[in-house]
Amino acid sequence: MSNVIEMTHPLIQHKITRLRDKNTGTAEFSSLVEEIAMLMGYEALKDLPLEEIEIETPIETCKSPVIAGKKLAIVPILRAGLGMVSGVQALVPTAKIGHIGLYRDEVTHIPHEYYCKLPNPISERLIVVTDPMLATGGSAIAAVDFIKQHGGKKIKFMAIIAAPEGLKKLQEAHPDIQIYVGHIDRELNENAYICPGLGDAGDRIFGTK
Ligand SMILES: O=P(O)(O)OC[C@H]1O[C@H](OP(=O)(O)OP(=O)(O)O)[C@H](O)[C@@H]1O
Ligand SMILES: O=c1cc[nH]c(=O)[nH]1
Ligand SMILES: [Mg+2]
Numbered sequence: 001m002s003n004v005i006e007m008t009h010p011l012i013q014h015k016i017t018r019l020r021d022k023n024t025g026t027a028e029f030s031s032l033v034e035e036i037a038m039l040m041g042y043e044a045l046k047d048l049p050l051e052e053i054e055i056e057t058p059i060e061t062c063k064s065p066v067i068a069g070k071k072l073a074i075v076p077i078l079r080a081g082l083g084m085v086s087g088v089q090a091l092v093p094t095a096k097i098g099h100i101g102l103y104r105d106e107v108t109h110i111p112h113e114y115y116c117k118l119p120n121p122i123s124e125r126l127i128v129v130t131d132p133m134l135a136t137g138g139s140a141i142a143a144v145d146f147i148k149q150h151g152g153k154k155i156k157f158m159a160i161i162a163a164p165e166g167l168k169k170l171q172e173a174h175p176d177i178q179i180y181v182g183h184i185d186r187e188l189n190e191n192a193y194i195c196p197g198l199g200d201a202g203d204r205i206f207g208t209k
Contacts, residue, residue: 026207037087077131080202084130123151132201134159137166
């Protein structure tokens, strides 16, 4: 799984355990999602290209590196992916933000699109797609399909928890993207929920259940 990078940092693992706990309430849950996204973003963005510019320090003129190229785009899959935006945005405050609205049908588990607005043009930007949960992979595949249809080429996908089944499908559908996951869990259950997982991420972030 060479294009899948699973996080090993102890802080991320600790925070994921807090997320899994059913007694963790909405305020702590959404803060943890933001913090994990920032820590994962630090890892996912470590190959950002640099260019040297000339600046003046109080002492002398020198050349020093800055991030090169077009501004990054962060694209959350609504709703739950929204909870990860501020964490990545804290690292790259100039990032443009797109949105893709998808919900999973409760019976068929097939994703349905209800919204899509991306920065335009998108073809030259690095695009970081965020969604805490990668279950069957249907939502992730549909989101990357949309981004590619709009011209997106350089895509990284960030999920906090992934099921092996969905990860495999996403890799097969989009072998050219890099996938960053906080933890790969055991399996999906009969309702396509991740086990052990953390329940419904959107409901826990926004307090809707
Ligand atoms: O890999 P999949 O099987 O497609 O499942 C994962 C999707 O399910 C959840 O969203 P949900 O449909 O619950 O929408 P929400 O974020 O609005 O709660 C989650 O945030 C992912 O987007
Ligand atoms: O376990 C799961 C699966 C899909 N969506 C979630 O929020 N949790
Ligand atoms: Mg949900």
